Amino acid sequence: MTTPALHVSHLGEEAVLFQCDGPLMRETQARFWALEQHCHDLEMVQACVLGVHSLLLCLGPDATDDAVCDHVFRLWETLTPLEPSDTVVEIPVRYNGEDLADLAHAEGLTPAEVVRIHTATEYIVFALGSQPGFPYLGGLDERLHCPRRASPRVRVEAGSVAIGGGQTGIISRTSPSGWHILGHTEIELFDENRKQPSLLSARDRVRFVAREGAA
Amino acid sequence: MIRILKPGFYASVQDAGRVGYLSDGVGRCGAMDALALKVGNAAVGNPDTAAALEFTFGGFEVEATRDIEICIGGAPIQAKIDGKPIHRWWAQTFHKGQRLSVGPCASGMRSYLCVAGGIDVPTVLGSKSTDLKGGFGGLSGRLLKAGDVLDVGPARKGREMRPKGLSPREFPDLFRDFTACPTLLFIPAREWEDLDAANQRKFLDEEWVISPDSNRVGYRLNGVQISPKVHKEMLSHGILPGTIQLPPSGQPVVQMKDANTAGGYPKLGKVIEADMSVLAQVPIGKSIRFAPCSIDEAKIALRTQNAHSDRVRKIMNGLRNIA
Numbered sequence: 115m116t117t118p119a120l121h122v123s124h125l126g127e128e129a130v131l132f133q134c135d136g137p138l139m140r141e142t143q144a145r146f147w148a149l150e151q152h153c154h155d156l157e158m159v160q161a162c163v164l165g166v167h168s169l170l171l172c173l174g175p176d177a178t179d180d181a182v183c184d185h186v187f188r189l190w191e192t193l194t195p196l197e198p199s200d201t202v203v204e205i206p207v208r209y210n211g212e213d214l215a216d217l218a219h220a221e222g223l224t225p226a227e228v229v230r231i232h233t234a235t236e237y238i239v240f241a242l243g244s245q246p247g248f249p250y251l252g253g254l255d256e257r258l259h260c261p262r263r264a265s266p267r268v269r270v271e272a273g274s275v276a277i278g279g280g281q282t283g284i285i286s287r288t289s290p291s292g293w294h295i296l297g298h299t300e301i302e303l304f305d306e307n308r309k310q311p312s313l314l315s316a317r318d319r320v321r322f323v324a325r326e327g328a329a
Numbered sequence: 330m331i332r333i334l335k336p337g338f339y340a341s342v343q344d345a346g347r348v349g350y351l352s353d354g355v356g357r358c359g360a361m362d363a364l365a366l367k368v369g370n371a372a373v374g375n376p377d378t379a380a381a382l383e384f385t386f387g388g389f390e391v392e393a394t395r396d397i398e399i400c401i402g403g404a405p406i407q408a409k410i411d412g413k414p415i416h417r418w419w420a421q422t423f424h425k426g427q428r429l430s431v432g433p434c435a436s437g438m439r440s441y442l443c444v445a446g447g448i449d450v451p452t453v454l455g456s457k458s459t460d461l462k463g464g465f466g467g468l469s470g471r472l473l474k475a476g477d478v479l480d481v482g483p484a485r486k487g488r489e490m491r492p493k494g495l496s497p498r499e500f501p502d503l504f505r506d507f508t509a510c511p512t513l514l515f516i517p518a519r520e521w522e523d524l525d526a527a528n529q530r531k532f533l534d535e536e537w538v539i540s541p542d543s544n545r546v547g548y549r550l551n552g553v554q555i556s557p558k559v560h561k562e563m564l565s566h567g568i569l570p571g572t573i574q575l576p577p578s579g580q581p582v583v584q585m586k587d588a589n590t591a592g593g594y595p596k597l598g599k600v601i602e603a604d605m606s607v608l609a610q611v612p613i614g615k616s617i618r619f620a621p622c623s624i625d626e627a628k629i630a631l632r633t634q635n636a637h638s639d640r641v642r643k644i645m646n647g648l649r650n651i652a
Contacts, residue, residue: 127601163567170567243591
């Protein structure tokens, strides 16, 4: 596979954003996993924020963008992409979400088929972001891709398993969201008192397992 | 210790913010007006990053449960200790049993009560800032309410407890009011080029009104409709406070300190760090304008601002030594 084109832009005076455009590809994300690891060790970098097909580098006030960019572009050409980790996390889900029926209808499927497709895939945590411990998961079956709701819900409960565009994820903190809610899980995605606060890490494998029972 | 008698509209413990867990989706939080926190801390001899109380719109009241040294900074307000007016940006003793009451903000939005020794709440994930979305940090991860009692850390030894402060003549920037429409500098970001010249012009010419549904997460702006040449469906990437996003509504949103760590809306730019303190003080319903600037200009502005707070520290320490 040829190296995907890396685009760099500024995000303010102290950060540079490296991105590859879509479509979502695990191979591309694997390069960003490797890039993040390398960039963590750079002296000029104060913080790395891994995203989907992206890496935001926050630089110290004295770092020069040119030096960082040169280095990152060199790394991009030479790095070895990382593989997903061996960790498999099972997420038990009660598929009783408020948008399940509508989403199924929109896709020309039955709710049971949506659940079957959603649970049949092994997802990979592309990155965490947006909320504490929230995973951007890659691997959603194309039959379940669905544009975000026209108007976001004001309040979506923590633990909601949802689909937004070509991604699926688990809402980790009760918040507004435009994603379609398929179901709910009781798993705590983030606990600030744990040594590792996030249940999931980038590169983890995730499986959704359907559980019976009321919400 | 400090007891909250009236928290006002929205009060929380904030320090310089939380930066170590961005890749876990944990936002920065921290004082909206970072300059006010810095100057207030300098005035009472704290490190820049010590935690303080952030109040919104004024209208709050607190009581000292032991003698402490305080400095109130930020928005223009009328503050009184037991009915006697006190100055903004002055360090003074707040005696056990006394009450500090603050009226509504004359202009501006946020006040900071800095205390020698800092507000002492547990450090969570490297910071004492309240993360309301995460439900941690500050006092039990929530807003302050009447009856809350906050511990104060040990102040630096050998402190001279004599009132001392900054004058408007010497520090006009710290005493500015926020009634005029300020022009905020921004560095254009990737999708700025997705606006044609006419839309770029509209964005720069508009006096954007800060909408009532603005908060610590983001400022929603109302004004003319801005339309990009193409509508892009974007992948989520890291964003920072100050990022100016353009959602499909065509009305920009400026991300503030409680912003999500990632977002996917097109971004027109990022407000420069030095101007974030101004934006934090522009009241809801007032307007702002934007003007592009270079990275070098932004860095110089930040250096100038930092020199400013360094000078405050020197002056306050100097007064201390003379006394």
